[in-house]
Amino acid sequence: MTIELAILVFIRSLRESNSSLYRQALCQLIPYMYANNNVNYTRWLPIHLIDMMTLEERHPKIAEAFHAGKFVVHKSDRDLSAMAIDQAHEQENAVIKDDGGAVGITEDPSALRRWMVAGPVVSQLVAQYEEASESRDVSKQTKHHEQTPTTQRSFMEKVQRLTNTLEEMGKPFQEAESGHQGYSLPK
Secondary structure, three states, X not given: OHHHHHHHHHHHXXXXXXXXXXXXXXXXXXXXXXXXXXXXXXHHHHHHHHHHHOHHXXXXXXXXXXXXXXXEEEOOOOOOOEEEHHHHHHHHHHHHHHOOOOOOHXXXXXXXXXHHHHHHHHHHHHHHHHHHHOOOOHHHOOOOOOOOHHHHHHHHHHHHHHHHHHHHHOOOXXXXXXXXXXXXXXX
């Protein structure tokens, strides 16, 4: 459970554009990289963390930009919608691939070069077209689509049903000696 919480803290740091929380999350995640034998992360994550910790001393202007939240991409004005730069790149690449423009492109060096140069422009043109063709601009909405009263009410009903079910079941792993018949695994 602690690794899941560490990952959630990391995601939160990105979504909130919070550079100090980002560094804290990296500190929490490093031991798990060793434990799971993630060689590249084990090798480079501590170096990245040291770079982040010494950023104020070595590059004050870049540190200021990081503290202003410029280490993530904001594709809309919605709360909690910032994302890691590599994730934003993947989304932009997906726009190109959806149009059939990038299938098999890595096998042809000249086609790959053209795609690398034209890809961001084509992606921007597609986004502009989608924005112009829509009746409302979704990127200017500040609330997340799940922040509606209906969605929140539905979520709370599901939480309540789960809570009720867990309370009805009792303690499934309680030992039989305590007077309560716990659940037993099939033999």
